[in-house]
Amino acid sequence: MTVPQFLFFCAFSVVALAIIAFGVLVVRTAQVDDGGPFVSRALLARLAKPGSERAELQRWAFYLHRISGVALFAFLCLHVGDVSLFVFSRELYDEVHQVYGSTAMRIGEVGLLFGLLFHAFNGIRLVAVDVADLGLVASTRALYGVVAATVLCGGVGTVYIMAPVIG
Amino acid sequence: MRNRHRKAGDELRVSVTRSDAAAADEFTVPRIRPMMVLDALLAIQRTHDPAIGFRYSCRVGMCGTCTVRVDGRSVLACQTEIPERAEHIRIDPLAGLPVVRDLVVDTAPFWQAWKSITPYLVPDEDAAGMDATPAVIKPDSAERERIDPSLDCIGCAACFSSCGIASARRDFIGPAALNRAMVLVADSRDTAAAHRLDVVATDSGVDRCHYIYGCSAACPKGLDPAQAIRRLRKWRFDESR
């Protein structure tokens, strides 16, 4: 690994840590302000029951939406940085961008892909909730759809991303 | 589980968040049937610690003062049955409100928000008073169809606690107050709708709702504040209503 590659990898790690820190912050403040359930057997038992109990999932969708939003933004900043290296030197750009091909980065990219998909689909769901006034039950069902679409598209994407290093 | 050797269902372990770190926070109380969360708290008060702080009044879900979080969920203690098979429950004070002591919170921020939407009817002065005649409004009118399912708020703040945004540390008006605003805006006897719509259109108003539905899921009276917020969002731009 060259020095620019190492520096880029470090920057990427900082972004990843920032995302994790933000996630922790969201959950911590939620405990004070949100009144959401604690992760416990009682919560799992509730989510196992069909009906309005599962509306609680939307709270977790809200957290995830925030965290994925910050993650995408933070990565975008980094990405603007690494793409702009082209201005300075084509070789430097190529050198740094080889890092994206490493296994570790590919795993990160898979995470980003899931974040992107969830954020996009859930965003569409929120627009639908607002425009069509879905209500508690339908919006929960729409969330199942969001999760399903995210998993499906994310799965396919994962195969494409990971194929070169695995297969 | 510490008490696993006991016959299941004879006793219940209750963890209570206390303000005083030195005070006991786990209690074992006898199981009765039916048993509400309030019964568990009363049992603790009666047999373990008379000074434990919690509030209640009517014990039939009408006063809205006994709201706590049971396993994280904002509920009325008096109306929440402890599940048949539960061996342990955890009780916390409401979220988003300053704790006075143990499970007693200061609801002032909730009422401050409530106050901000002008929560009282502003009638036409000529048509109000002891000698005025009550308005003739058909029960199946569009107005009542909207309002009736949204009345009966008991101000218990379960929605405020359950909302991901509303908190004493933020300035969101919150679900209960917005629901009240919707009811009054829809009420043909009221004359202050324009003012209320201005209030709900501010930064602390309807746009801060993030569609979590914590409010509608938590409301012990089965109201749907989320729907009220949706409606206000529409009415804000729609003078005809």
Added chain:
Amino acid sequence: MSPGEAWPEPETISTDVAVVGSGGAGLMCVLHALSARPDLNVTIVSEGAVGRSGCTRMVQGGYNAVLNPDDSVDLHFRDTLQGGKFLNDQRLAWTLVNDAPRVINELETRVGCFFDRDEDGRIHQKAFAGQAFDRTVHRGDLTGIEIMGRLRDQMFRLEPVELEDVRALDLVHDRVGRLAGLTAIDMRSGRPLVLRARVIVVATGGSATMYRVAAPAREKTGDGVAMCWRAGLAVRDMEMLQFHPTGLLAGDARMTGAVLEEGLRGAGAKLFNADGERYMARYDAERMERSTRDVVARAGYSEIVAGRGTPDGGVLIDISHLGAEEVERRFPGMVQRTRQIGQDLARAPVRVSPTAHFHMGGVLIDADCRTALDGLLVAGEDAGGTHGANRLGGNGVAESTVFGARAGDTAAAIAPHRPLLEPEPAEVRASLERAYAPLGRDAGPWPFPLTTRLKELMWQCVGVVRDAEGLAEASKELDVLAEDVDRIAVPGPPEVNFGWQEAMDLANQVTVARTIAHAAAWRTETRGAHARSDYPDSDSRLRYVVQRRGAADGPVSAIETEVRDVEFSYRAPDGDST
């Protein structure tokens, strides 16, 4: 805490009108006082959350008022007197029925309540037991939430000073015995207050919680009546404690005693004993389940005592013949309440028992809520006489709002003419000493077992049906209990200590309980809510006993009595008075 310094220096607050209690009577009083004189400084002293404690909040059925042109105030008056077995203070009852429609107008047009409508858009009035006309205004089967919710909202308009979680202790006088203010404790901080006021309105509600099976909210521990009693005011009809015939049975759960509303019987619910017999036929064949509360409660009690009750000591109420859907539509609150405890009103009979509900007795007042002590007004359940020997369903919330409004008008009229007086320090000290004593004691009983003892004793000996032997025993036991209450020790800090609250509640409850037992022993007849197995008949001469605190100090004071004849200022009994 060392003796002599058991409490911090009390903070002194001055106000024009102090309203003790924030239920229907208290808040209506504030509404009227501040509407009449917006310049007044009005302070609410509320033991619980303002507008969310007390019993107006818990009103289910509704509010009796004459609105229909086919109905008449005279008819409502007659129903009220017949229901009260003509023991009523007729001036108060007359005021009640006359003001009730006007207060309904005000609640609708000013306060912003919205009661259920008929199809033509006018206020719907439903049938309630013991009334010749369907005149009960309601909002579904949870009327109190609408009334109290909207009255609470009015407080945001009127902005009185709200002392929430502040418990009033005693009325205090100035050096020459004029009313000067009251002592109180801020229950959040545990610090004492002295409230100086030109006018004090006592509207704390009754004391029915002193029974094992009881309907009211936690705060209803006779605080107002006990306060007035200690201040030397006269009370009447203290033996008249109403039992509601249909209280839920939920084992040891706190829900036990919660009322299933009267409208059920109005709508045709039937009562059965465990043998499946519709027993009301033997007690009131004409009106059956729609008879007045005293009759139905006593019938249920007799069935249970005779061994024809359910194993958990109840009878059965059944309205499922209307069809589950219809019951769910008309009584959603009641259906939910029964499902909570594993029964289902919509589909099957539900076990119920008589439950202590309402205290007809209380402080003597005139129609403007004035008492014998200048500057002191009493409104709502704390006052006695309006309902006589038995209250009609739907007249309770009417009483609290009508007389609350009147008290507000009176307070606004007299406050500007009464000076702000200086409370006598010795009285303040004595009051605080009594209040802080349980916290200062190192050893002594906890309050809770004593509360249980009181509830059991009152249920057994001063309950639905009474006799001389039981009452004598109750009287003796209550004196012992009063001594025990005087030794209570409560651990913990003064801040938000509900154990300490209970100790103070208990002292007031025992004070009121003693007057109830005493008056019940005096009334050697059966009349309305007061049933004597050793005197099953009613006297032809209608009298009532006025009680006053005797000279003796300490927890067990003497009770002075004066017997008076009922005045028939508007209407004499017409033969149908029992």
